[in-house]
Amino acid sequence: MLRITATAVALLTGLLAVPSASLASPASPTSTVTPTNPPAHPCAAATQRCEGRIRVPLDWGDPASERIEVAFAWVPRKGATSTVLANPGGPLPALPLLPVLERTVDRQNLLVVEPRGLGASSPLDCPGLDLNRPESIAACAAHLGPRSRFFTTDQAVADMDAVRKALGLPKVTFYGISYGTLFAQAYAARFPDSTAGVFLDSLVPVGRNGYAIEPIRARTDLLELTCRSSRDCAATWSALVRRLRDRQDPAISMLTLQSLLPRLHEPVFGRELNAAATAYLRGDPLPLRRLAKAADAAPVPPLRGPGFAGMLSYKCGDAAFPFGRKATTAERERRLSRFYDKKRPMRPFTVAELGGTTGWADWCLHWPTPRDNPPVPRRAGHPDVPTATVAGDYDTHTPAEVARYFPHGELLRVIGGGHSTTLGVDCARQALRSFLARAGELPRSCDVSSHRALVAFxxxxxxxxxxxxxxxxxxxxxxxxxxxxxxxxxxxxxxxxxxxxxxxxxxxxxxxxxxxxxxxxxxxxxxxxxxxxxxxxxxxxxxxxxxxxxxxxxxxxxxxxxxxxxxxxxxxxxxxxxxxxxxxx
Structure with a gap:
C-alpha cells in the first residue's frame, strides 16, 4: 500500500472537496503562451471584495480552443498603490484560504486567482480516484483524456495574467507560498513586464530544463540541525536503521521511523529524536517508542477523492522525474527502479522498507505527460525586480539551497522554522509586509526556536x-x-x-x-x-x-x-x- 510522508500530510490536510468538471473534446497542443486582452471585468470598479470569473482558452497557444472558467477574488484596499497576486500553494484550491491571505496581506490590494482544474476553476474530477491504487490513477488519466495536459502551471499563470488585465492592473507583486512559489517563478519569467516584485515562502526550485525539482530523499540531513555532533548523529541513525532491520520492533516500523524526520520542526520531535535514537541503541527503547506512538496517532488524510485529479495534473505535469516525459509506464517503472538502485535516495532506508514508494514519483508513473510544458521557459532569466525568499531551517529546501536559486535576492532564514512560515511566524510575516512596503532591507534571520535538543534520556x-x-x-x-x-x-x-x-x-x-x-x-x-x-x-x-x-x-x-x-x-x-x-x- 502506498504511504505518504509527514511533509505531504501537512499539505494534503488542506485538500478541499471540489465540484465535478464536465469533459470536453481534446484541444490541440500548446505553443507560446500569449494572453489576449479581455474586456474590463465588473470587479475592476469594486471598492470592496469582489469575486468573479473570466473565460479563458483551454490552450493559450490555440485561440480557437475550448473555453474554461477561472474564478478569482479581488480585494481592493483604500489608499493602496500596489497589488499583490497571492497563491497559497498545494496545488490546492486557493479561494478557501482567502481570509488567511487577507490577514497576511493587510495593506495592499490583494488578488487571488483559483488555479484552473482546482476548486471553483473548471475543476478536474475523477470519481473513484485513489492514490493507493495505481490502476485508478491510470483510469483517471484515461477518463479526463488529452485535455488534462493543459492543467499545468504554464497555462495557469496565463490565466492569472488575463485576470490582471481584466481588472486593469498595470503590475503585480507575486507572493507565493510552497507550490505558489512555482507559480510565482513561472509568472515572473513569462510576464516580466507585469511583475513588480516576487516574494517566495518555502521555495519549489526549478531546474535548468524549466521543470520543478521534486525532491526524493529521506531528509536525514535535518538531523544535523538538532544533533550536537552531526557526524555522530548520522552514524547513530544508520546504526538504528540497521538494528531495526535485524531485530524488528512491533512498536516502530521503518515507515514510522522515516516519518519522524519531517517532523523535526515540531518542538517535541526536534528536542527528543536524536537522544531517543541513542537511548534505543543503548537498550532503552521507551523514548523512541513514545515518539513513534505519537506519530502513528496523528491523523493522515485519505489519499483518495476526485479532487486529487487536479493535483496530479500539476504535480506530474510540472515536475521532472527520473524518467522521460513521453516514456511508457513500463519504461518509467524500469528507469525509476534503476534510479532507486543506483542513487539510493532514501538511505539509510530502502524504498521497499518504506512501502515501495517515495510519493509523487511513483504516483506519476501512471499519469501521461506528452506535452512539453516547462513552468519556466528554458533559458529564461528572472526579471530585474525586487525579490525576497523566506526559508525555514526544517523546510523541504534549506536556506543554503534557496540562496543558490536567487543569489541576488534578499533571503530571510527562519531558524527553527518549518514550511509556509509567513502564515504562522510573526517575523516571517513582518518580513513580507516590510518587503511589500519597500521598507528597507530584510533581516538576515529570525529565530523561532523554543527548545534545546536533549543529549540523553x-x-x-x-x-x-x-x-x-x-x-x-x-x-x-x-x-x-x-x-x-x-x-x-x-x-x-x-x-x-x-x-x-x-x-x-x-x-x-x-x-x-x-x-x-x-x-x-x-x-x-x-x-x-x-x-x-x-x-x-x-x-x-x-x-x-x-x-x-x-x-x-x-x-x-x-x-x-x-x-x-x-x-x-x-x-x-x-x-x-x-x-x-x-x-x-
Missing part, C-alpha cells in the same frame, strides 16, 4: 544532570514537568492532538488546553521518582508546577518554550525557597 535520578547542591527530587520534578510541558508547545501539532498520554516510564499525563493545565499522576520520567501534581502555562509564557516528588513537595517556576540551557528555575522544596539554573540534557 536519564533512566534514574542518578543519571539526571548535575545542578550543584540542588536536591535530586527538585531536578527530577523539573525534568518531568518540562518533559510534559513541551508536549503543549504551540508548534507541536502532532502532540497537541493528544488529550492524554502515558508517562515515559509509567504513570499518566492529562492535557487540559482550555485551562492551560497538565495533570500528572504518578508520572515517571526517571524510573525511581514518581511525580504527581499539575503544570500550568501562564499568560506571560512562564510555567508553574506544584508537585509531589518522592514524598517531597516541590514548587517550580520557569520560562516556558525558550531555548535555554541551563534554565533559570525558582520555587520551593518542602517549603524552603530556592533559585537555581538547571541544565538541559
Amino acid at each position: 536519564p533512566r534514574t535520578a542518578e543519571d539526571l544532570p548535575d545542578a550543584g547542591d540542588l536536591d535530586r527530587r527538585v531536578v527530577a520534578g523539573f525534568a518531568t514537568a518540562s518533559d510534559a510541558l513541551v508536549r503543549r508547545d504551540p508548534g507541536s501539532a502532532s502532540y497537541r492532538r493528544l488529550t492524554e498520554e502515558s508517562g515515559l516510564r509509567g504513570g499518566r499525563l492529562a492535557f487540559d488546553d482550555k485551562a492551560a493545565t497538565i495533570r500528572l499522576e504518578d508520572v515517571r520520567f526517571v524510573s525511581d521518582l514518581p511525580v504527581s501534581g499539575q503544570v500550568v502555562l501562564n499568560p506571560d509564557r512562564t510555567a508553574t508546577a506544584r508537585l509531589t516528588v518522592g514524598g517531597a513537595e516541590v514548587v517550580l517556576s520557569w520560562p516556558a518554550f525558550r531555548p535555554l540551557d541551563p534554565v533559570p528555575v525558582s520555587g520551593s522544596f518542602d517549603g524552603r525557597p530556592f533559585t537555581a539554573r538547571i541544565p538541559v540534557r
